[in-house]
Amino acid sequence: MPQTVISEAKKNAKRLGVEVKASTRKGKKLDVFKDDKKVASIGDKKYSDFLQHGDKERQKNYLARHAKTRAVRGSPSYYAAEILWK
Numbered sequence: 001m002p003q004t005v006i007s008e009a010k011k012n013a014k015r016l017g018v019e020v021k022a023s024t025r026k027g028k029k030l031d032v033f034k035d036d037k038k039v040a041s042i043g044d045k046k047y048s049d050f051l052q053h054g055d056k057e058r059q060k061n062y063l064a065r066h067a068k069t070r071a072v073r074g075s076p077s078y079y080a081a082e083i084l085w086k
Helices: 006-016 056-065 076-084
Strands: 019-022 028-034 037-044
Touching: 006 019, 006 076, 028 076, 037 076
Parallel strands: none
Antiparallel strands: 019 028, 028 037
């Protein structure tokens, strides 16, 4: 069961200076690592993300809905928006 497009997620993560791996946390898609230290678990496996569906309208709605929480650089919401929704 593909949880997201890992190759694209890795490209987006590299742009941010972090690394992603399949999550060890139940129900999450990816774990985000910075300097080999886990900083966040992102993406709910029950839902698709922009890397999977490519729907610009859903992307716009997601980014608007999470505008306040993703504004905090380094937060799980920030990483989810920048890795899974860009």
